[in-house]
Amino acid sequence: MRVGKMICLVAIICIGLSFAFGEQKKHRVQRQRVDPEQLKVPVRHLFDDMFTRGRYELKDQVFASRCPVHFGSRNVTLEHAVSEGKGWRSAAPDLVMSADQITVNGDMVTVNWTAKGTHTGKGNGLKPSGRRLSMKSTSRFRVVNGKIVEVWNEEYRTELFRQLGVSKTAALMLETADDLWASATNLLPDRVYAAFQ
Numbered sequence: 341m342r343v344g345k346m347i348c349l350v351a352i353i354c355i356g357l358s359f360a361f362g363e364q365k366k367h368r369v370q371r372q373r374v375d376p377e378q379l380k381v382p383v384r385h386l387f388d389d390m391f392t393r394g395r396y397e398l399k400d401q402v403f404a405s406r407c408p409v410h411f412g413s414r415n416v417t418l419e420h421a422v423s424e425g426k427g428w429r430s431a432a433p434d435l436v437m438s439a440d441q442i443t444v445n446g447d448m449v450t451v452n453w454t455a456k457g458t459h460t461g462k463g464n465g466l467k468p469s470g471r472r473l474s475m476k477s478t479s480r481f482r483v484v485n486g487k488i489v490e491v492w493n494e495e496y497r498t499e500l501f502r503q504l505g506v507s508k509t510a511a512l513m514l515e516t517a518d519d520l521w522a523s524a525t526n527l528l529p530d531r532v533y534a535a536f537q
Contacts, residue, residue, distance in 0.1 A: 376444035379483045383442060383449045386481075386488065391437040391455075394429045396422060404487040412495030421491070424464065431463030432473060440476075449481045459504050465514050466504065473503045 382402045389395040390402065399422055409421035416424070429435055435457035443450045455475045460468050480492040497515055506514070 374447070378486065379444050379447065379449050380442050382483055382486060382488050383451060383481050384439065387437050387439040387451070387453065391425065391429075392435070394426075396426060402488060404484070404489045407487075407489055407491065409491045409493070411493045411497075414495060427464035429463070430461050431466055431468070432457030432459050433461050434458050447482055447484055449483055451479050451481070453477060453479065465517070466506065469504050471504050473500060475499060475503070 385398060385402050389398050399418070403418055405418075407418045409416050409418055435455065437453055437455045439451045439453050441452040453476070455473070455477075457473055459466070459471050459473060462468060475496060477494045477496055479494075481488045482490040501510075501514070
């Protein structure tokens with residue numbers, strides 16, 4: 341009797357495992373069939389519509405909720421990254437960010453980009469300097485189901501502050517304040533943003 345129960349239990353486990361492996365294989369095959377051009381769509385919206393045209397209301401169409409954003413070793417919430425982006429758009433109203441080259445590898449989209457603009461407005465704690473800015477960098481995006489779910493950027497602030505003529509002391513103060521804000525929003529993102537919106 342015990343042998344019969346044991347055989348039934350082993351059979352049930354084997355059937356369950358075969359279904360689980362079959363589902364994993366099915367999802368792997370589905371991922372492989374995703375058209376690389378489709379993976380580029382939310383990234384193009386990010387550069388063309390959000391960054392260049394300032395259409396930040398498209399955030400929920402481009403990003404998955406709670407998408408982590410990394411700038412070098414700095415990790416921020418999506419809300420913080422969007423707020424930072426809005427600040428730079430306010431500081432350089434003519435800002436244009438061009439996706440110069442977009443490549444796809446699996447679910448990862450890599451973009452070599454250029455940003456150009458003139459610092460004629462206020463934003464991110466800086467007074468207008470009238471200086472031109474021009475930056476090149478690379479960002480990587482993981483795209484799943486038509487939305488960006490995670491972002492990796494090179495840290496850009498040191499070069500940007502240099503181009504805008506911000507002293508090292510002022511840059512350090514701005515970066516420290518921004519990093520403290522990012523840490524607070526990482527700990528309590530919903531409460532911090534609700535308090536300031």
